[in-house]
Amino acid sequence: MDINGPLKIGVIDSPDTPGWELQIKFTDDFKSASLENQGKIFQAYIQELVDNINNLPEGDRNRDGMAIVYQFCSQMLPYIKDGQIALEETMTVEIGQSQAISITDFLNG
Structure with missing residues (x-):
């Protein structure tokens, strides 16, 4: 599932811990937007996540991944x-x- 948004998300397997790490950065376009537009962009991204989560069945891994990001x-x-x-x-x-x-x-879609 490909959702374009204000974030760049990477996953790192950390052998020192039982789970993994998400590394989250903001896109350059998002960083250069005005504060008011950043709020609107981020809110729209959250709504897109909600819409996509609701369109996938329970137990779908894409849905579960989007729920974590949400x-x-x-x-x-x-x-x-x-x-x-x-x-x-x-x-x-x-x-x-x-x-x-x-x-x-x-993330790997």
Whole structure:
């Protein structure tokens, strides 16, 4: 499943932990948008995730991967709207092994 949005997401298998790491960066287009437009873009991205999640059956790995990204993005939305996120930074999120399979399927489409 290919969803174009404001994020670049990479998955790293971390042998030191039982799960994997998501490395999340913002696209250059997103970083260059005005604060007001960033909020709108991010909200639209979240809505696209919701729409795609709702169109896939329970247990579909793409759906499960999108749900992980949705959870992360919905938590970040207020901070994006307020300009409280350093957009040049790479964010790292650790996920459990069972979730890692879903996120890699979603990201690799």
